[in-house]
Amino acid sequence: MLNLEKLIGNLRHQADWLGIREVRETSKHLICRNGKFDHCYTLIDHGCVIEALVDGQFAYSATNLLSPQGLQEACDRAVFLAKNTSAWKIFPFHTGCRLKAKGQFKPVHQLSLNPTTAGDVTTLLLDATQKMSISDKIVNCTAQAILAEQEMNLVSSSGSAIHQNLSFVTTNLSATAQEGLETQTRSTGIPSHQGGYELLRKEDLEREAERIGYQALELLKAEQCPTGNYDLILAPDQVYLQVHESIGHPLELDRILGDERNYAGWSFVNLSDFGSLQYGSPLLNVTFDPTVAGEFASYAFDDTGLEAQRQYIIKDGLLVRGLGGVDSQKRAKVPGVACTRASSWNRPPIDRMANLNIEPGETSFLEMVASVEQGIYMTTNSCWSIDDYRRKFQFGCEYGQLIENGKLTKVIKNPNYRGITTPFWNNLKKVGNASTFEILGSPYCGKGEPNQLIRVGHAVPTCLFENIEVFGGSA
Numbered sequence: 001m002l003n004l005e006k007l008i009g010n011l012r013h014q015a016d017w018l019g020i021r022e023v024r025e026t027s028k029h030l031i032c033r034n035g036k037f038d039h040c041y042t043l044i045d046h047g048c049v050i051e052a053l054v055d056g057q058f059a060y061s062a063t064n065l066l067s068p069q070g071l072q073e074a075c076d077r078a079v080f081l082a083k084n085t086s087a088w089k090i091f092p093f094h095t096g097c098r099l100k101a102k103g104q105f106k107p108v109h110q111l112s113l114n115p116t117t118a119g120d121v122t123t124l125l126l127d128a129t130q131k132m133s134i135s136d137k138i139v140n141c142t143a144q145a146i147l148a149e150q151e152m153n154l155v156s157s158s159g160s161a162i163h164q165n166l167s168f169v170t171t172n173l174s175a176t177a178q179e180g181l182e183t184q185t186r187s188t189g190i191p192s193h194q195g196g197y198e199l200l201r202k203e204d205l206e207r208e209a210e211r212i213g214y215q216a217l218e219l220l221k222a223e224q225c226p227t228g229n230y231d232l233i234l235a236p237d238q239v240y241l242q243v244h245e246s247i248g249h250p251l252e253l254d255r256i257l258g259d260e261r262n263y264a265g266w267s268f269v270n271l272s273d274f275g276s277l278q279y280g281s282p283l284l285n286v287t288f289d290p291t292v293a294g295e296f297a298s299y300a301f302d303d304t305g306l307e308a309q310r311q312y313i314i315k316d317g318l319l320v321r322g323l324g325g326v327d328s329q330k331r332a333k334v335p336g337v338a339c340t341r342a343s344s345w346n347r348p349p350i351d352r353m354a355n356l357n358i359e360p361g362e363t364s365f366l367e368m369v370a371s372v373e374q375g376i377y378m379t380t381n382s383c384w385s386i387d388d389y390r391r392k393f394q395f396g397c398e399y400g401q402l403i404e405n406g407k408l409t410k411v412i413k414n415p416n417y418r419g420i421t422t423p424f425w426n427n428l429k430k431v432g433n434a435s436t437f438e439i440l441g442s443p444y445c446g447k448g449e450p451n452q453l454i455r456v457g458h459a460v461p462t463c464l465f466e467n468i469e470v471f472g473g474s475a
């Protein structure tokens with residue numbers, strides 16, 4: 001990494017404020033299939049972005065030429081762009097939008113990914129594909145891992161100095177079973193956490209591999225999910241995507257302000273809804289929480305240098321705060337959070353949801369099931385669809401079970417449900433307690449033009465919704 005504090009002092013510029021953010025990330029991607037090594041590659045990404053404020057306008061220039069001359073050229077471009085576009089600025093920003101910040105964030109891992117060889121991980125993944133293959137009817141077994149380490153340094157002309165060091169592990173196991181014309185896939189989803197090699201435990205991978213192999217076979221014989229209105233219990237590995245799509249994205253302030261409108265990215269939420277919209281039932285408590293150890297999008301500062309803190313977004317069902325960083329907060333005049341983030345050094349930071357969690361409630365899983373006379377339990381997302389305004393959605397899951405007279409009974413295949421965002425969350429009837437709570441996440445949240453794939457975390461409990469439209473078949 002560069003000595004940014006020295007470099008920024010040597011840059012010649014006439015900006016009112018200047019910042020440099022350096023990002024270096026190394027990621028290993030490994031895939032095994034059907035007891036054989038499939039492929040593996042390593043990506044190394046390293047560069048800097050310079051942000052300049054001139055006459056109330058921010059502009060950026062990124063470079064992977066990391067010499068003093070390369071950085072000076074990027075600095076000149078950022079200042080030129082800010083100066084020459086300030087006549088058309090949408091908001092007069094000022095140096096108070098980039099206050100001095102100092103601090104660091106260290107990885108939570110016990111075992112560094114650094115010395116982890118591709119061979120060690122491949123052995124674990126090969127073993128997992130073999131454990132999934134419990135029958136001739138299992139026709140495809142895939143095991144995948146992504147291991148990434150990232151360093152981010154940020155300095156500014158106002159004296160900021162931030163260093164963040166992050167370490168990420170994502171896995172995915174998937175088994176497909178086939179008999180005649182029927183094909184069913186069962187997977188682990190994409191468990192994603194901050195941490196190190198300790199997250200890749202042979203016993204855990206083997207147990208999960210056997211479970212999904214067995215459940216893929218169960219689905220081959222299962223009846224179709226019924227169609228009708230039912231009480232619906234969603235496992236955390238479906239709740240997390242429901243939160244992501246129907247709470248996270250519509251509450252991103254840049255969407256509400258219209259920045260994402262040309263990219264299927266508007267929102268049904270209006271700025272006047274903050275403080276007044278009953279988004280969900282009084283049981284719904286949603287927090288933006290970048291402080292959870294091991295959650296995928298934990299950090300100490302966002303990419304503008306704003307210190308990240310836990311905040312309620314929805315409190316007792318009421319919408320109280322938006323998912324917008326300092327620039328959007330100034331423009332929208334509503335409270336937000338430290339969530340201005342870029343996917344790497346070569347993209348500008350925009351409003352991203354980071355860790356967005358549902359706080360656990362008081363009901364155990366068994367109590368939740370016992371309270372349902374006629375219902376459906378669904379687990380692990382398989383597909384989703386939601387409109388530009390994030391209002392009307394439908395989701396499909398891999399594996400379902402009927403709930404009859406307070407008991408889980410038959411396994412059902414191809415379970416789906418649909419709804420409209422605020423009526424759906426207002427039908428939240430019970431929230432699982434800490435024993436149902438899982439820390440999940442994804443490396444694949446897409447947004448922005450040019451596109452930015454970024455990591456998000458969602459820690460959520462099992463949830464029960466009443467009177468939801470459920471249907472069977474491929475969604």
Ligand SMILES: [Zn+2]
Pocket residue numbers: 244249444445446
């Ligand atoms: Zn997303």
